[in-house]
Amino acid sequence: MQRNNRFSSVLGRSAWPPALLTLSLALIAGLTASSLNLQARDNPPDRIPSYVAWTPETIAAASGGDAFRGMLLAKRCDHCHGAEGFSPIASTPNLAGMDKLATWKQLEDFRTRKRLSRVMEPIATSLSSRDVADVVAYYAALPVLPDPQDNRTFPQSQADPGHAAIASRLISFGDGERGIPPCQACHGPVAYRTGVPSLATQNAAYVLNQLEAFANRARTNDINMPMRTITALLTEGERQAIADYYGSGLGLQPASSTAPK
Amino acid sequence: MNWPKLRTFLLTVLVLCLIPATRYYQIDVPLLRFLRGSHHVDPLSLHLSGEFVENNLGTEQEPDGSVIVRMIAQQYLFIPHCVLVPAGVAVHLRITSADAVHSLTFNGTDYAVKVLPGTISEAQLQFPRPGEYKMPCREFCGAGHYAMRSELKVVPRDQFPALRPEERGNCAAQ
Structure with a gap:
């Protein structure tokens, strides 16, 4: 009798709300888990x-900077990137004459941690979007061609002639x-693509570091992975030869004029 | 009835009909694309979301054994650079361009796929025998066009790796 009583009380009015609550909670938990699982199976994270x-x-925002304001802001960049945009440190990039969009994209990628650098990340994070546009406008306005009065540190190395022949072949014709594809089809001077840096006055050590980083997938911020693909196809010697070629200033003239006959 | 006028009118109509009739091969693919609809992709943001994000490129295995190959054509590469497919199964190719017009061709076969920015080009291919095919671009697309060439590796069905549903195959992974 007592047992029957208790049973009826379980099914009675007082016991229904907790039972319903438990049931609905279980249902929600189950649904959430299954939908999460489904998402994990169908869409792996992009x-x-x-x-x-x-x-x-984006192009308008990146190229509408004020170069004079950028000059004042860029004082803090001088220590590493050089007062004339030519870096005294071989592994730090030269920024003189660099395309606005190219520099802008790298700063944006540093800020969003798509390109990893302990030095550049806090600097890029501290700049406002207007500051970034101004700084890149300043560096784009700096002259690339040598002037006897400046004391730039470029070129830092001399190309080995044997190496230069390998590199100039790859840079002007590629390897079908x-x-x-030939480097100069995107990195100049023959043609450029949007946001692609010019390499004609870049330091050898920096170019080599980046080629190696792309090949080892340590750097992965190239859109649709052209650089990761190409650097993986190049041999170690070829990457070194290309870096030396650009680092010794040979890239200032069209590569085909120095190509072997 | 003004017969000379009617004759001129009929002749004009005939000529106007002949123009599309002789050029049908140029209008039919875009027209079909338009009629099918929903083939639009934004060429500038392929890498941000959707079907052509990095980790979705390559060969996807279907439960029935056929494969889907997703590729991007970009100056001056086809990505992935080396495609791996099993021999003798239906290969469903889906490719789009990130910039210019390209054309993906397979040396030694009759296949040629026009690749336009903004739309997905689809093709049903089949490679009966294992082998390697060069895939050059046959539409002039810029300064590096002549070196724009990627590779297709057709392997026997038993040598093709079993892929998990989220996994995409290519030669590098083999």
């Missing part, structure tokens, strides 16, 4: 190389057999 997309709005 691997995004960079948040930059070259829409007209292996599907390696």
Whole structure:
């Protein structure tokens, strides 16, 4: 009788709310778990190389900077990147005459941790979007061609002639057999793509570091992975030869004029 | 009835009909694309979301054994650079361009796929025998066009790795 009583009380009015609550909670938990599981199975997290997309709005924001304000802001960059945009440190990039969009994209990628650097990340984070546009406008306005009065530190090395022949072939013609496009088709002076840096006055050690980083996937901020693909196709010697070629200032003239006959 | 006028009118109509009739090969693919709809992709933000994000490129295995190959054509590369497919199965190719017009061709076969920015080009391919095919670009796309060449590796079905649903195959992973 007592047992029956208790049973009826369990099913009675007083016991229904907790039972319903437990049931609905279990249902919600189950649904959430299954939907999470489904998401994990159907859509693995997208691997995004960079948040930059070259829409007209992005290009307008990146190229509308004030070079004079940028000059004042760039005083803090002088220590590493040089007062004339030519770095005294071989592994730090020269920024003189660098395309606005190229510098802008790298600062954006440093800020969003798509390109990793302990030095550049806090600097890029501290700049406002207007500051970034101004700084890149300043560096784009700096002259690339040598002047006898300046004391720039470029070129820092001399190319080995044997190496230079390998490099100039790759830079001007690429290698059709292996599907390696010529460097100068995107990095100048023959043609550029949006947001691609010019390499004609870049330091050898910096170019080599970046080629190695792309090949080892330590740097992954190239949109649609062209650099990761190409650097992986190059041999170690070829990467070294290309770095030496650009680092010794040979890139200032069209590569085909120095190509072997 | 003004016969000379009617004759001129009929002749004009005939000529106007002949123009699309002789150029049908140029209009039919875009027209079909338009009719099918929903093939639009934003060429500038392929890497941010959607079907052509980095980790979705390459060969996807379907439960029935056929494969889907997703690629991007970009000056001056096809990505992934080396594609791996099993021999003798249906290969469903989906490719789009990030910039210019390209054309993906397979040396030694009749296949040629026009790749336009903004739309997804689809093709049903089949490679009966294992082997290696060069895939050059046959549409002039810029300064590096002549070196724009990637590679297709067709392997026997038993040598093709079993892929997990989220995994994409290519030669590098083999």
